[in-house]
Amino acid sequence: MSLTYKKADPLIHGAVKNLTCITRVDKQPHHEEQYYYIFWVSHINKVHISGGLNKNDVIERFKISAKEFDDKLELNEFFCKVCNKESNTAFSSLAKTGDKTCIDCLNK
Known part of the structure; x- marks a missing residue:
């Protein structure tokens, strides 16, 4: 079965291979609705972020x-x-692979 890709962000050259996660943008008082950042991997395995x-x-x-x-x-x-500790590596892993595990827990 072949993979299907979606062209989701006109500002980025590449098609979406894997949407890894969605996070909230801090809501501004002048915005009526919530906005999000979308982390995704392109067809060439490069991590991208789309926002607004x-x-x-x-x-x-x-x-x-x-x-x-x-x-x-x-x-x-x-x-x-896994350990529920705050970690930049957990976020990095989440953005790249969709798995929110810190480097310490991965090395155990």
């Missing part, structure tokens, strides 16, 4: 369901899912 999109934009551009949006949404993106 509301939930409907994310669902439409990335061709995902509302359930998949909720599954990919990370509210505590800097906390390792």
Whole structure:
């Protein structure tokens, strides 16, 4: 079976191979709706970030369901899912692979 790719961000050259996670942008007082950052891997295995999109934009551009949006949404993106400690490496792993595990837990 061949992979299908989606062209989701017109500002980035490349098609979406894997949407790894969605995180919230800090809500500004002058914004009525919530905006999100989307981390994804392109067809050449390069990690990208797209931002400034509301939930409907994310669902439409990335061709995902509302359930998949909720599954990919990370509210505590800097906390390792194994040890629950704050870690930049947990976030880095999440953005690259979709697995929110810190380097300390991976090395155990």
